Amino acid sequence: MTAPIPEFTHALVTRDARGVYTLQIHDAKSLNILASAVTLSLTEAARWIAAQDDARAVVVRGTGERAFVGGANIYEMAELDPPGARSFITRLRELCEAVADIPVPTIARLPGFCLGAGMELAAACDIRLGSADGVFGMPEVRVGIPSVIHALLLPALIGQGRTNWLLLTGETVDAAQARDWGFLEFLCEAGGLDALVERTVAPIAASGPRAVRSQKALLRYWTESSIQAGLDRSVEAFGEAFTTDEPRECMAPFLARKRHR
Numbered sequence: 001m002t003a004p005i006p007e008f009t010h011a012l013v014t015r016d017a018r019g020v021y022t023l024q025i026h027d028a029k030s031l032n033i034l035a036s037a038v039t040l041s042l043t044e045a046a047r048w049i050a051a052q053d054d055a056r057a058v059v060v061r062g063t064g065e066r067a068f069v070g071g072a073n074i075y076e077m078a079e080l081d082p083p084g085a086r087s088f089i090t091r092l093r094e095l096c097e098a099v100a101d102i103p104v105p106t107i108a109r110l111p112g113f114c115l116g117a118g119m120e121l122a123a124a125c126d127i128r129l130g131s132a133d134g135v136f137g138m139p140e141v142r143v144g145i146p147s148v149i150h151a152l153l154l155p156a157l158i159g160q161g162r163t164n165w166l167l168l169t170g171e172t173v174d175a176a177q178a179r180d181w182g183f184l185e186f187l188c189e190a191g192g193l194d195a196l197v198e199r200t201v202a203p204i205a206a207s208g209p210r211a212v213r214s215q216k217a218l219l220r221y222w223t224e225s226s227i228q229a230g231l232d233r234s235v236e237a238f239g240e241a242f243t244t245d246e247p248r249e250c251m252a253p254f255l256a257r258k259r260h261r
C-alpha cells in the first residue's frame with residue numbers, strides 16, 4: 001500500500017512504479033538557491049520519503065539544468081545576527097542529515113553549478129552523478145564565512161589536500177576534475193544525466209530491497225565506526241539477511257540457470 005504523496009511548499013516529490021522517488025528542489029530561484037524556507041521544506045520532504053516502506057532509491061535534484069544548487073541564499077545570510085546564523089546553519093545541517101538518514105540509496109543528480117551548500121547536500125547523498133557542464137566549488141570564504149556541516153565529509157570523498165584547496169581558495173573546478181578527484185562517480189555529456197541516473201537506479205531497484213537497505217546501513221556504519229565494530233556488525237547483518245526469504249528468492253534465477261546447462 002503506497003501512501004499518497006503530500007504537497008510540500010518548496011519540494012516536489014514523485015514516485016515511479018518501482019518505488020524510485022525523486023526529491024526535487026521546487027519553486028526556488030533559478031539556481032535552486034537554498035533559502036531557509038526551501039531548506040525546511042526539503043527536510044520535511046526527505047523525512048517523509050525516509051518513512052516510505054516502498055522506497056527503493058531516491059534521486060535528489062534541482063529544477064532545471066543550470067544548477068543542482070548555487071549555494072545558500074546570500075541575501076538571507078547577509079541579514080543574520082549570531083543567533084540567527086546558528087539557526088540558519090542548523091536548518092541546513094538538518095536537511096543534510098535528513099537526506100543522509102534516508103534508508104535507501106540516494107543519488108545526487110548534478111547538472112551545472114554545485115556550490116557551497118550544494119556540494120554539502122550532494123556529499124550527504126550516497127552516489128553523485130554529474131554532467132560535463134558542471135562547476136563545483138566551496139566559495140564560502142569569498143562571502144566571509146567558513147565552509148561547515150557536511151563539508152566535513154569532503155576529505156573522505158576527495159582527500160584532505162584537495163578539500164584544503166577548495167575550501168581555502170574558494171576556487172571552482174570543472175566536472176572532469178570533480179570526477180578525477182572522486183567527488184563524482186560518473187560523468188556524462190550535458191543533457192545525458194537522466195540516462196546516467198537510470199543506469200544507476202535500475203540495478204538498485206531490481207535488487208533485493210531488504211539487502212539494499214541493509215547494505216546502505218552497513219556502509220554508513222563502516223564509515224562511522226571502528227574497523228572492529230564494523231566487522232562485528234557485518235557478521236550480524238549477514239545473519240539477519242537469512243531471517244527472510246529474500247536471499248533465496250534473489251538467488252533462484254541464478255540457480256535455475258545453472259540447472260538448465
Ligand SMILES: C/C=C/C(=O)SCCNC(=O)CCNC(=O)[C@H](O)C(C)(C)COP(=O)(O)OP(=O)(O)OC[C@H]1O[C@@H](n2cnc3c(N)ncnc32)[C@H](O)[C@@H]1OP(=O)(O)O
Nearest residue numbers: 029031033070071072073074075113115116117118139140
Ligand atoms: C553554508 C552554506 C554557504 C553557501 O552556500 S555560501 C554561497 C555559495 N554560493 C555562491 O557564492 C555563489 C554565488 N553566485 C554566483 O557566483 C553566481 O550567481 C553564479 C556564478 C553561480 C552564476 O552566475 P550567473 O550565471 O551570471 O547568474 P547570476 O545572474 O549571478 O545568478 C542568477 C540569479 O541567482 C541569484 N543567485 C545566485 N547565487 C545566489 C546565492 N547564493 N544566493 C542568492 N541568490 C543567488 C542571482 O542573484 C540571480 O538572481 P536575479 O536573477 O534575481 O538577479
